[in-house]
Amino acid sequence: MTRRLLLSHLSLMLLVLLVLEVPFGIFYARSELSRFSYAAQQGAMTLAEVCEDKMEHGLTADLPELARAYGRRTGSRVLVAGHRGIVRTDTAVRALVGRDLSAEPDISSALRDQPAVGTRSDPSTGAEVLFVTVPGGSDAAVGCVVRTVYALGPLKAKVHATWLVLAAVGLGVLAAVSLIGFALARSIARPVQALERATAQLAEGRITDPPATDHGPPELRRLAASFTRTATRLQHLLQAQQAFASEASHQLKTPLTSLRLRLENFEPHLAPCAQDSLDKALGELERLSRMVQGLLALARLENSAIRPEAVDLNAVVTDRADIWTAFADEQRVDIIVAGTEAVWVWAVPGALEQIIDNLLSNALRVSPPHTTITLATASAKEGSRTPPVAELHVLDQGPGMSEAERHRAFDRFWRAADADHDGTGLGLPMVRQLTHASGGETSLEAAPGGGLDAVVRLRCAASRTHREHPDRRNRGPG
Incomplete structure (x- = not known):
C-alpha cells in the first residue's frame, strides 16, 4: 500500500512538473532564438547603413576593416556586396571577393530591399547557423547588401544548460516530494497494516496485538x-x-x-x-x-481454527474400510477399496477419518443386502487443476437421490421424505464442514448404474516435505 500511494503521489507530481517545465523550456528556447535574431538583424542594419555611407563617399577601402571589427565584436562572419551583388569583402572567405552572388536567394531578396533572416547548415562545417541579410540604402535604390552569419552552437549550449537546470530542479522537487510522500504514505499505511494483522489474528480466534487508536488520520x-x-x-x-x-x-x-x-x-x-x-x-x-x-x-468444529496437515489418503481409507467391514458383514454388504497409489492431501487432524466414517455410515443405511460399497481414490492429472486435488469417491448401490434431494442433503436436520432409518440429518453437514475446514469441497452425484456417489475433493500435499503424517484415527465407527 505504501508503494502504491507513493507511486500515485510521484506520478501526479511528475505530471505537474512536465506540464510546467516542458512548455517553459520550449518557450525559453524560442524566445532566446527570437531575441538573438532580432539583435543580429538590428546590428546588421546599422552596419549596412555605415557601409552604404562609405561606398557613397568612395571609401570602399575602409569596408574590410569595418567588417572585421564588427565580426570580432559580435562573433559573426560578415559579407558586404555592392548594389549589383558583387562581393566587396568577406571576413571568412577572401576568395569570394569580386564574385557575383546576386543569384543567391537572400542576396537577391536584399537587393529588392527585402531583408532575409533564417537558419541553415554551414557547407564547410555542417553546423547550423543563423544568417541575416539586409539591404543598405536610404532611398529606393539599394547601395549595398550586408550578410552576417552567426554560429548557433553557443546559443544551443545555453538552452541545453537551461534544460539541465530545469531537470535538476525537477529531480530535486521529486526527491523532496518523495520524502514527504513516503512519510505521508507510511502514516496512512501503518494503521491499515495494523488492522490487517489484527484481522488475521481475529480469524485465528484471538487478537494478541490490537490496532492502535492514536496513530494515522x-x-x-x-x-x-x-x-x-x-x-x-x-x-x-x-x-x-x-x-x-x-x-x-x-x-x-x-x-x-x-x-x-x-x-x-x-x-x-x-x-x-x-x-x-x-x-x-x-x-x-x-x-x-x-x-x-x-x-x-x-x-466445536465451527469454533476451532486448526491448520490442515498432510495425510496419506489411501492409508486412512484402507484403515477405515477394515474397521467398517465387520459392520458391513452384518448387513451382508461388501466394502471394496480401489486405488493403491499413495496420495497425500491436506486435512484437519482427524477430519478425514470422520468424513469417511459418516459417508460409510450413510451408505450402509441405504445399501440393500448383497450390494457393494466402493471407496475409490484418484489424484488429478498434472496441470488439470491449480493447485492439484485428490478425490475420494464413496459409491453405494442404494436407491440414490434426485438432483433436488442431493442439493438439500447438506442442510442440517434434512432427511429424505421416504427415509425409513433413524439418521439425525447431521452427518453430511458435518462432512461438508470438515471438508471446508481442510480447504476442500464435497458434493453428491448420481453413481453409474444407480445409487449415490459422495465425492470429497482435497488439495494434494507433497509427501516428500512431510516425513511422517499424524496418526489420529478413530478406533471405531463414529
Missing part, C-alpha cells in the same frame, strides 16, 4: 477504535460459544443417560402391549443423543 483512528470494539465483542461471543460447546455435552449427557436408565427400568413392569412403545421411546432417545452429539461436534 482521524478516519483510520475511528476505524481502528470501531474494529477493536467489534473484535472484542466477537471474541466474547466466540468464547461464549466455546464454553457452551465444552460444557453442554456434560450438562446434556447426564439427563439423557438418566432418562434412558429410567425408561429401561420400566421394562419389567410394563405390559407386553406397551413394550413396542418403550422400544420406540428408547430409539427416539438414542436418536436424540446422537443428534446432541452431532450438534456439539459441529459447534
Whole structure:
C-alpha cells in the first residue's frame, strides 16, 4: 500500500512538473532564438547603413576593416556586396571577393530591399547557423547588401544548460516530494497494516496485538477504535460459544443417560402391549443423543481454527474400510477399496477419518443386502487443476437421490421424505464442514448404474516435505 500511494503521489507530481517545465523550456528556447535574431538583424542594419555611407563617399577601402571589427565584436562572419551583388569583402572567405552572388536567394531578396533572416547548415562545417541579410540604402535604390552569419552552437549550449537546470530542479522537487510522500504514505499505511494483522489474528480466534487508536488520520483512528470494539465483542461471543460447546455435552449427557436408565427400568413392569412403545421411546432417545452429539461436534468444529496437515489418503481409507467391514458383514454388504497409489492431501487432524466414517455410515443405511460399497481414490492429472486435488469417491448401490434431494442433503436436520432409518440429518453437514475446514469441497452425484456417489475433493500435499503424517484415527465407527 505504501508503494502504491507513493507511486500515485510521484506520478501526479511528475505530471505537474512536465506540464510546467516542458512548455517553459520550449518557450525559453524560442524566445532566446527570437531575441538573438532580432539583435543580429538590428546590428546588421546599422552596419549596412555605415557601409552604404562609405561606398557613397568612395571609401570602399575602409569596408574590410569595418567588417572585421564588427565580426570580432559580435562573433559573426560578415559579407558586404555592392548594389549589383558583387562581393566587396568577406571576413571568412577572401576568395569570394569580386564574385557575383546576386543569384543567391537572400542576396537577391536584399537587393529588392527585402531583408532575409533564417537558419541553415554551414557547407564547410555542417553546423547550423543563423544568417541575416539586409539591404543598405536610404532611398529606393539599394547601395549595398550586408550578410552576417552567426554560429548557433553557443546559443544551443545555453538552452541545453537551461534544460539541465530545469531537470535538476525537477529531480530535486521529486526527491523532496518523495520524502514527504513516503512519510505521508507510511502514516496512512501503518494503521491499515495494523488492522490487517489484527484481522488475521481475529480469524485465528484471538487478537494478541490490537490496532492502535492514536496513530494515522482521524478516519483510520475511528476505524481502528470501531474494529477493536467489534473484535472484542466477537471474541466474547466466540468464547461464549466455546464454553457452551465444552460444557453442554456434560450438562446434556447426564439427563439423557438418566432418562434412558429410567425408561429401561420400566421394562419389567410394563405390559407386553406397551413394550413396542418403550422400544420406540428408547430409539427416539438414542436418536436424540446422537443428534446432541452431532450438534456439539459441529459447534466445536465451527469454533476451532486448526491448520490442515498432510495425510496419506489411501492409508486412512484402507484403515477405515477394515474397521467398517465387520459392520458391513452384518448387513451382508461388501466394502471394496480401489486405488493403491499413495496420495497425500491436506486435512484437519482427524477430519478425514470422520468424513469417511459418516459417508460409510450413510451408505450402509441405504445399501440393500448383497450390494457393494466402493471407496475409490484418484489424484488429478498434472496441470488439470491449480493447485492439484485428490478425490475420494464413496459409491453405494442404494436407491440414490434426485438432483433436488442431493442439493438439500447438506442442510442440517434434512432427511429424505421416504427415509425409513433413524439418521439425525447431521452427518453430511458435518462432512461438508470438515471438508471446508481442510480447504476442500464435497458434493453428491448420481453413481453409474444407480445409487449415490459422495465425492470429497482435497488439495494434494507433497509427501516428500512431510516425513511422517499424524496418526489420529478413530478406533471405531463414529
